[in-house]
Amino acid sequence: MLGTGILKGLYITAKNLVGSYYSSERLTTIQYPEQRAQLPENYRNFPFLVYDGEDAIDGLRCTACKMCEKECPPQCIYIIPERDEKGKLQKKPKVFDIDISVCMGCGICAEVCPFESIKMDHHFEVAQRNRFAGLLLHREQLAKSNKYYHSIRPKEATAVDESLAEEKRKAEEKAKAAAAAKEAAAKAAAAKAADAAKAKTDDLEEKKN
Amino acid sequence: MSASSESILEAFPLTIRDWLASVVPLDWLQWLILSLIGIVAILTVFGLTFAFTTVTERKLLGRFQNRLGPNRVRIFGIRVFGFFQPFADAVKALTKEDIVPAAADKVLHFLAPCAMVAFSLLGFAVLPFGKHLSLLSNIDAALLYFFAAGAASELAIFMAGWSSNNKFSLISSMRALAQLISYELPLLLVAVPAVLMAGSLSLTGIVVNQGGDLGILNWNVFTPWGFAGFIIFFIAALAECNRCPFDLPEGESEIIAGYLTEYSGFKYALFFMGEYFGMMSLSGLGVTLFLGGWQAPCAALAFIPSYLWFYAKLIVMILCFIWMRATLLRLRMDQLMRLSWKFLVPLALVNLGTVTFWKYTADWEGGMLVARWLIAIALVILPFISLGKVLSSGLGPRKYRYA
Amino acid sequence: MTTFPIITLLIIAVITLGITAVALFLKNIIHCSILLAVSWVGIAAFYLWAGAEFVAFAQVLVYVGAVSMVVLFAVLLTQRKQLDLEKLTGTVGFRELGKLAAAMVATVLVIAIATTPLTGSFDAINEPVITVRDIGIQLRDNHIGALLIVGVLLTVALLGAVVVASAEPKTEE
Numbered sequence: 001m002l003g004t005g006i007l008k009g010l011y012i013t014a015k016n017l018v019g020s021y022y023s024s025e026r027l028t029t030i031q032y033p034e035q036r037a038q039l040p041e042n043y044r045n046f047p048f049l050v051y052d053g054e055d056a057i058d059g060l061r062c063t064a065c066k067m068c069e070k071e072c073p074p075q076c077i078y079i080i081p082e083r084d085e086k087g088k089l090q091k092k093p094k095v096f097d098i099d100i101s102v103c104m105g106c107g108i109c110a111e112v113c114p115f116e117s118i119k120m121d122h123h124f125e126v127a128q129r130n131r132f133a134g135l136l137l138h139r140e141q142l143a144k145s146n147k148y149y150h151s152i153r154p155k156e157a158t159a160v161d162e163s164l165a166e167e168k169r170k171a172e173e174k175a176k177a178a179a180a181a182k183e184a185a186a187k188a189a190a191a192k193a194a195d196a197a198k199a200k201t202d203d204l205e206e207k208k209n
Numbered sequence: 210m211s212a213s214s215e216s217i218l219e220a221f222p223l224t225i226r227d228w229l230a231s232v233v234p235l236d237w238l239q240w241l242i243l244s245l246i247g248i249v250a251i252l253t254v255f256g257l258t259f260a261f262t263t264v265t266e267r268k269l270l271g272r273f274q275n276r277l278g279p280n281r282v283r284i285f286g287i288r289v290f291g292f293f294q295p296f297a298d299a300v301k302a303l304t305k306e307d308i309v310p311a312a313a314d315k316v317l318h319f320l321a322p323c324a325m326v327a328f329s330l331l332g333f334a335v336l337p338f339g340k341h342l343s344l345l346s347n348i349d350a351a352l353l354y355f356f357a358a359g360a361a362s363e364l365a366i367f368m369a370g371w372s373s374n375n376k377f378s379l380i381s382s383m384r385a386l387a388q389l390i391s392y393e394l395p396l397l398l399v400a401v402p403a404v405l406m407a408g409s410l411s412l413t414g415i416v417v418n419q420g421g422d423l424g425i426l427n428w429n430v431f432t433p434w435g436f437a438g439f440i441i442f443f444i445a446a447l448a449e450c451n452r453c454p455f456d457l458p459e460g461e462s463e464i465i466a467g468y469l470t471e472y473s474g475f476k477y478a479l480f481f482m483g484e485y486f487g488m489m490s491l492s493g494l495g496v497t498l499f500l501g502g503w504q505a506p507c508a509a510l511a512f513i514p515s516y517l518w519f520y521a522k523l524i525v526m527i528l529c530f531i532w533m534r535a536t537l538l539r540l541r542m543d544q545l546m547r548l549s550w551k552f553l554v555p556l557a558l559v560n561l562g563t564v565t566f567w568k569y570t571a572d573w574e575g576g577m578l579v580a581r582w583l584i585a586i587a588l589v590i591l592p593f594i595s596l597g598k599v600l601s602s603g604l605g606p607r608k609y610r611y612a
Numbered sequence: 613m614t615t616f617p618i619i620t621l622l623i624i625a626v627i628t629l630g631i632t633a634v635a636l637f638l639k640n641i642i643h644c645s646i647l648l649a650v651s652w653v654g655i656a657a658f659y660l661w662a663g664a665e666f667v668a669f670a671q672v673l674v675y676v677g678a679v680s681m682v683v684l685f686a687v688l689l690t691q692r693k694q695l696d697l698e699k700l701t702g703t704v705g706f707r708e709l710g711k712l713a714a715a716m717v718a719t720v721l722v723i724a725i726a727t728t729p730l731t732g733s734f735d736a737i738n739e740p741v742i743t744v745r746d747i748g749i750q751l752r753d754n755h756i757g758a759l760l761i762v763g764v765l766l767t768v769a770l771l772g773a774v775v776v777a778s779a780e781p782k783t784e785e
Contacts (some may be wrong), residue, residue: 002597009536013273022383313746348745353669386681410744
């Protein structure tokens with residue numbers, strides 16, 4: 001009959017009205033500053049730099065390879081590598097700036113980084129009063145400890161730690177092997193040299209005789 | 210308006226008013242003060258009701274949609290579920306920039322919101338808020354006055370729409386005028402039965418006619434014609450005050466905000482206010498015509514002052530308005546017109562016949578009383594069903610071919 | 613109802629006439645029509661002064677509420693073409709017809725005003741002698757014929773309007 005649809009609709013909205021006071025699963029609103037939603041681990045916002053150890057600047061994994069700077073689509077990363085007095089590259093960033101007013105949070109920098117140094121953050125409350133300076137993050141602000149990285153992305157950080165440890169182990173083994181080989185080569189060379197010297201002396205002696 | 214001896218509470222507002230007036234010695238000043246007190250009282254009560262209706266509406270709409278609604282505003286650290294919201298809104302409206310389009314008709318653009326509020330306030334003058342509370346209780350043709358005041362607000366809407374010099378505003382004001390004129394007819398037609406039964410155009414007379422020993426059963430809404438009339442009145446009232454589902458004149462998704470497009474700041478707030486005042490006075494009229502006005506539902510509850518009963522009924526009406534808004538979608542223009550002219554107007558006319566029958570069979574008793582009720586109910590139901598069938602034939606549930 | 617002195621009538625009359633005069637001389641036609649509606653309110657105020665509240669409210673309801681809308685719609689929907697008034701009304705026939713119509717209307721008005729007996733003092737008529745109920749009984753008993761004729765006339769007009777409005781030219785579907 002005409003009008004029953006309206007009555008049905010009224011019934012449904014009335015059920016919502018009453019239900020919203022009784023069942024908490026109806027109210028999905030999270031009252032933001034006081035209550036916060038659990039961010040999923042793969043949530044990403046702006047990039048940050050991971051450092052190991054205690055000192056934020058010394059422990060940076062970043063080697064200033066500029067891979068991220070090149071890949072960044074909106075070109076918001078700006079890197080100047082450190083140099084020593086003689087002008088030799090130091091594998092450390094002297095300046096590492098990210099303009100988050102330009103950054104689009106694509107996460108490509110984190111993907112291309114070969115040293116697991118640049119990662120995507122969960123921190124999203126970045127509003128500033130200053131349009132230019134406030135949104136240009138320097139390396140001091142960007143550097144965050146590995147512990148923090150673990151706290152926001154436990155799974156990924158563990159995997160990264162393992163792979164880094166593996167790499168380190170491999171590198172050490174390689175270095176050891178290389179060292180051993182070097183030693184052996186040196187020994188061999190020494191022996192050869194000794195042999196050669198001996199042979200020489202022998203020859204000389206033979207000539208003398 | 211004479212003070213009675215039945216209850217101190219009942220006459221309380223009058224006592225205060227007379228005491229205030231007696232302070233001044235001059236005769237004509239006394240008359241002025243008596244009038245001013247009534248005006249100020251209405252402005253205060255309904256102004257505050259307006260303020261808290263807005264926040265209640267927003268909160269309830271939230272709940273109807275499983276949200277929380279506004280709950281943040283606090284004064285001095287006190288947050289009463291966000292019920293201070295209207296004060297924050299008022300400050301915002303007052304401090305916003307008042308933008309007048311360069312090509313607008315400045316005078317009319319300014320006058321329109323003022324006229325809107327003024328005309329919507331006029332209706333309150335004749336509503337009987339309580340046994341002794343009414344500003345112009347001695348007006349003989351109070352009902353006619355009410356509708357005349359309501360009709361004038363169309364002019365304000367036209368002024369707003371035309372003076373903005375904006376095509377959306379003009380289209381919307383045309384829509385609004387068509388809607389208001391179309392729905393004024395059923396509104397008037399369903400008010401007539403109550404007049405017929407009471408034998409008086411005076412609203413006080415209509416309310417008194419709904420009193421009696423039966424209490425709540427004496428109210429017009431508990432008769433077949435009264436029930437049908439109340440439903441039609443409710444629909445037409447929704448349309449008259451541009452409420453959802455009849456908010457086409459505003460139609461944000463179609464014509465931006467209609468005649469409000471070029472208004473900002475306090476002028477916008479005035480329109481808002483006018484709309485809510487209109488809603489409240491129409492609700493008050495509905496209460497008066499069908500819900501027994503200030504009458505208590507039964508004699509045992511009559512110790513509660515009559516004006517509180519009126520106010521409670523008014524609030525219930527407004528809550529129903531909000532409930533409707535939370536439930537229904539906006540109509541299309543042709544559906545709007547069809548609903549009024551092809552459905553509500555014929556039903557209201559039939560209802561006129563029903564009430565005539567009801568009036569002439571007032572002395573039937575016993576078995577005839579049952580017959581009276583049955584015939585009257587049939588007179589209400591049958592036209593409704595048959596007209597509904599005719600109008601909705603071929604409009605069955607939509608089949609989605611590509612869904 | 614309190615009695616209003618004749619000075620109120622004069623004020624109402626001056627305001628109404630003033631508004632009407634302004635409406636006549638304004639350039640903007642929308643302003644004119646809105647002022648026309650306001651002048652109708654003035655006339656309603658006059659009825660109120662005279663104690664005929666039913667007529668006063670009916671005046672506001674019908675004229676300010678409905679007729680003004682019709683006027684405004686008509687103004688808005690009229691095409692604003694620069695009409696050649698000379699050509700349109702320049703012919704002798706038109707002019708003479710216009711003068712004749714004006715003269716006839718004026719005669720009717722003058723006769724109506726002149727023959728209305730203005731008896732009694734102005735202050736005496738303020739009390740509403742006739743209530744709405746009396747008007748109703750009068751219409752039902754003495755003027756039922758006129759009422760029916762008016763009703764039929766209005767119905768015919770309404771039906772005619774519906775027919776005119778619904779006869780839209782068939783466009784290809």
